[in-house]
Amino acid sequence: xxxxxxxxxxxxxxxxxxxxxxxxxxxxxxxxxxxxxxxxxxxxxxxxxxxxxxxxxxxxxxxxxxxxxxxxxxxxxxxxxxxxxxxxxxxxxxxxxxxxxxxxxxxxxxxxxxxxxxxxxxxxxxxxxxxxxxxxxxxxxxxxxxxxxxxxxxxxxxxxxxxxxxxxxxxxxxxxxxxxxxxxxxxxxxxxxxxxxxxxxxxxxxxxxxxxxxxxxxxxxxxxxxxxxxxxxxxxxxxxxxxxxxxxxxxxxxxxxxxxxxxxxxxxxxxxxxxxxxxxxxxxxxxxxxxxxxxxxxxxxxxxxxxxxxxxxxxxxxxxxxxxxxxxxxxxxxxxxxxxxxxxxxxxxxxxxxxxxxxxxxxxxxxxxxxxxxxxxxxxxxxxxxxxxxxxxxxxxxxxxxxxxxxxxxxxxxxxxxxxxxxxxxxxxxxxxxxxxxxxxxxxxxxxxxxxxxxxxxxxxxxxxxxxxxxxxxxxxxxxxxxxxxxxxxxxxxxxxxxxxxxxxxxxxxxxxxxxxxxxxxxxxxxxxxxxxxxx
Numbered sequence: 001x002x003x004x005x006x007x008x009x010x011x012x013x014x015x016x017x018x019x020x021x022x023x024x025x026x027x028x029x030x031x032x033x034x035x036x037x038x039x040x041x042x043x044x045x046x047x048x049x050x051x052x053x054x055x056x057x058x059x060x061x062x063x064x065x066x067x068x069x070x071x072x073x074x075x076x077x078x079x080x081x082x083x084x085x086x087x088x089x090x091x092x093x094x095x096x097x098x099x100x101x102x103x104x105x106x107x108x109x110x111x112x113x114x115x116x117x118x119x120x121x122x123x124x125x126x127x128x129x130x131x132x133x134x135x136x137x138x139x140x141x142x143x144x145x146x147x148x149x150x151x152x153x154x155x156x157x158x159x160x161x162x163x164x165x166x167x168x169x170x171x172x173x174x175x176x177x178x179x180x181x182x183x184x185x186x187x188x189x190x191x192x193x194x195x196x197x198x199x200x201x202x203x204x205x206x207x208x209x210x211x212x213x214x215x216x217x218x219x220x221x222x223x224x225x226x227x228x229x230x231x232x233x234x235x236x237x238x239x240x241x242x243x244x245x246x247x248x249x250x251x252x253x254x255x256x257x258x259x260x261x262x263x264x265x266x267x268x269x270x271x272x273x274x275x276x277x278x279x280x281x282x283x284x285x286x287x288x289x290x291x292x293x294x295x296x297x298x299x300x301x302x303x304x305x306x307x308x309x310x311x312x313x314x315x316x317x318x319x320x321x322x323x324x325x326x327x328x329x330x331x332x333x334x335x336x337x338x339x340x341x342x343x344x345x346x347x348x349x350x351x352x353x354x355x356x357x358x359x360x361x362x363x364x365x366x367x368x369x370x371x372x373x374x375x376x377x378x379x380x381x382x383x384x385x386x387x388x389x390x391x392x393x394x395x396x397x398x399x400x401x402x403x404x405x406x407x408x409x410x411x412x413x414x415x416x417x418x419x420x421x422x423x424x425x426x427x428x429x430x431x432x433x434x435x436x437x438x439x440x441x442x443x444x445x446x447x448x449x450x451x452x453x454x455x456x457x458x459x460x461x462x463x464x465x466x467x468x469x470x471x472x473x474x475x476x477x478x479x480x481x482x483x484x485x486x487x488x489x490x491x492x493x494x495x496x497x498x499x500x501x502x503x504x505x506x507x508x509x510x511x512x513x514x515x516x517x518x519x520x521x522x523x524x525x526x527x528x529x530x531x532x533x534x535x536x
Contacts, residue, residue, distance in 0.1 A: 018149040019104070021117045022250070023130055023260075025200045026156035027165075027178040028123040031210035034242030035156060036120055042246055046115040049103045051096065096130075097137055101144045116250055117148065123179030124172055124189055126196065127153055127203040131260060150260045154248065155204040159238075160214045162223055166407070168193045169378035169430040192431040198408060202231050202267065205259050206248050213240040222386070225338025229346055229486055230408055232274040233259065265437075268411060268424075269462060271484045275346040342386070343489045349499055351481040352473030354416040354512060359502040366400040366498065369432040378430050385488040402494035411483035412437070414476075416504055416512050419519050425483055442467070442477025442522040446535045449524075455532040464533050467526040477522055 026032050039048050100117060107114055121130065131150065138145040158165075165178075172179060172189040201207060207227055212220050220238060228236050237244050262270065339345070368382035385405050406427070413423040413434065424437040438444075441463050446453035449460055466478040473480075481503075485495060504512055525536050 018147055019114050019117055020151040020250075021100075021119060021134075021148050022152045022154060023127055023150065024118060024120045024154050024156065025125065025127045025204065026121075026123070026208075027158065027197070027200075029177070030156040030158040031208070031242035032120055032156045034210075035154075035208065035244065036118060038243070038246065039116075039118055039250075044246070046250070047107075047112055049107070049114045049117045051099050051103075051117065051119040096133070097142060097144060100148060104144060104147050124196070126191075126199060127155070128199055128264065131203065132263075134260075135263070152206070152250075153204050153260050154206045154208060155200040156208045156210055156242070157201070157227070159209045159211045159220065159223055162197075162227075163384040165197050166194050166429050167382055167384045172196060192429075194429040195426075195431045195433075198230065198428040198431075201227055201234075202271075203259060204231060204234050207231065207234045207236050208242070208244055208248070209236060209238040210242055211240065212238045221338045222342050225336075225342055225344045226407070226488075228336075229339050229344050232278070233270060266462075268482075268484075271410065272348050272482055275348045275484045275486075279347055344486075345488075345490055345492075346484060346486040347490075347492050349411075349481060349483045349485060349496060351500075351503060352468055352476065352479070353481070353503045353509065354414045354479070355481065355502045356504055356508065357415050357417050360413075360415065363400075363403075363498050363502050364432060364434070366403040367406065367427055367432055368404060368430055369427070380430070382430060384429075400498060402491050403498060405490045406485055406487040406495070408486040409483055412480060413483065414479045414481055416508075419512075419516050422479075440477060440479050440522075442479065442524050443520070444524065446524050446533060449533070453524075453533060460533060464526055464531060467533075469526070469528055477525065 024032050024036065036050065040050065042048065096119070103114065103117060119130075121127065131153070134145070134150045168175075170193050172191050172193060175193055178193065209220070209223060209227065215223070224236055224238065228234075235248075237248055259267075368378070368380035370379040371377070372379050382404065384407065407429065409425065409427045411425050413425045415423055418436070420439055420443045422437040422440050424433070424435050426433045441449065449463065451457035451459055454460060455464070463478065466480070468474045468476060468478075468480070481499070483499075485492075521536075523536060524533055526532065527534050
């Protein structure tokens with residue numbers, strides 16, 4: 001009987017482990033290809049495979065990869081699959097999966113295993129859609145998904161262009177410079193530039209702030225604070241010429257939880273938990289902030305996903321041996337300091353009463369989002385706010401101008417004329433969207449919940465945490481207003497006043513209750529004694 005040593009078992013486990021995948025997002029010109037070049041030219045002998053996703057008819061980026069492979073043997077060959085049929089999150093999604101399968105077949109034929117597959121997305125690719133495609137492919141039983149694992153999501157930002165892009169009212173199809181080389185066909189997309197920019201920043205484990213050499217120190221500090229507040233879970237990596245540690249590209253130690261494992265609802269919950277955490281931290285600081293005296297504010301259910309918001313590489317409470325962790329902590333401290341210096345703040349607007357739809361619309365129009373119906377152009381002028389040291393908390397205003405200090409807001413919304421349906425609120429700069437997210441969980445049969453509604457499931461407990469435990473709101477289940485507001489020089493109380501004026505009055509609430517009785521009853525409640533979700 002042969003006995004396999006510890007080293008042999010570790011080697012076998014490594015061979016059986018799925019190949020980690022890194023997604024590389026960012027607009028054209030941000031520096032994705034430069035970062036990719038470093039991965040391909042690594043001196044550690046790591047075997048890297050690359051999927052180049054560009055909308056070009058002739059993909060220039062793939063030529064760089066071919067140069068790397070010319071004249072090389074199989075042992076150190078970095079292979080490339082080029083997508084030519086469009087954006088990976090649109091009509092080339094099947095091609096993306098087939099491309100990965102092709103690389104895996106090639107590796108098997110050669111008797112090697114890739115250390116990593118890097119997917120370089122086009123400028124118009126939507127990282128959330130790519131993430132969703134991996135989940136759906138696994139659920140559909142795609143064989144390749146048993147051999148690969150989406151592990152790390154990286155966004156490269158063109159630092160000098162960030163504020164200009166953020167305050168732009170343009171659609172992507174009006175900015176070919178962001179998604180197509182000269183002479184290339186532009187993908188049709190009516191998404192706002194700022195909408196996609198925010199998605200790239202929020203859906204990332206690492207945010208590479210490239211071209212810091214073209215920024216002065218104060219502006220770079222300001223940008224770090226803004227980006228770090230928009231995505232407090234990410235590690236911010238300022239750099240020049242796309243030069244970052246390969247550990248950034250090759251991701252975290254195996255087994256850690258990252259944004260690639262989350263879904264859209266997780267993203268929102270994470271943002272809420274982060275904003276509440278930062279508020280509580282600020283409240284405890286001497287001579288800063290104030291204790292919340294609003295009984296609607298809702299400091300309960302502080303929940304996230306185990307990885308927290310104070311670190312980038314926590315591993316079950318153990319000290320991280322990742323060599324970049326020290327610098328990550330340093331950058332995170334810089335981010336926090338910059339947020340304080342420039343008055344970059346966030347808070348959660350949390351209420352357990354529905355909005356009146358007409359009054360809500362009036363509040364929305366206080367944001368710089370009005371569009372001329374004839375020309376399609378933005379009617380409001382808006383510039384990225386830049387508070388000075390003396391303006392950190394903003395001024396108390398009553399004319400609605402407080403809403404112009406908001407740079408980003410998103411969350412769950414409860415509207416009176418949509419009793420059963422949760423609404424998703426998303427705003428950034430000139431972009432705004434309010435759309436149906438699906439049924440509230442109270443109105444969704446328990447067996448349709450994640451993991452079949454099993455109360456032992458962490459996913460189910462996250463949902464249970466969203467149910468109200470107090471009367472009179474307990475009867476409404478998980479219905480709520482829960483919007484994260486991020487801004488610069490914001491006056492929180494003024495914004496809360498604008499939003500509170502949209503809530504139903506006591507008299508309107510009586511009418512709402514009568515109307516709710518006429519609709520289909522809720523089918524799930526939470527038993528306060530056991531804290532379990534139960535069918536009713």
